[in-house]
Amino acid sequence: MRNMNERDFNARAARIREAIESGPLAMSEIADTMGVARTSVLNWKRKGNINLDNLKGFAQLTGYRFWWLAFGEGPKKYDExxxxxxxxxxxxxxxxxxxxxxxxxxxxxxxxxxxxxxxxxxxxxxxxxxxxxxxxx
Known part of the structure; x- marks a missing residue:
């Protein structure tokens, strides 16, 4: 996978923040459903540093496309x-x-x-x- 710099993580954090804020679940519900600590979801939202397996699960929960969340490419959601x-x-x-x-x-x-x-x-x-x-x- 390509190397991520700070700007990439900041951009990913913004996309994750958007998915959380406009998505169907609260941060605590995302954490509970995915079996991760609530602070992990908060860190994803703030820093954009999330492993690919968690990002895949996050994408499924929020309805946002994995590729858009990871790299900002393609449509945001499957219904677009x-x-x-x-x-x-x-x-x-x-x-x-x-x-x-x-x-x-x-x-x-x-x-x-x-x-x-x-x-x-x-x-x-x-x-x-x-x-x-x-x-x-």
Missing amino acids: PEAELENPLMEIAKFSTEHARLVECISHLTAARVLTPALAEGITISLNAVAALKKSE
């Missing part, structure tokens, strides 16, 4: 239009929530350098093989 996204893969996500989750997973794994070019090529070959099997049925 995606027409102005710069990422062409997001066109795929318009077909279903499952497609959206797949695209988001690919984006996260690529940013984390887990999805290497060789692995991406292997997945592409596998998907093409599935498509070829479907055509022959």
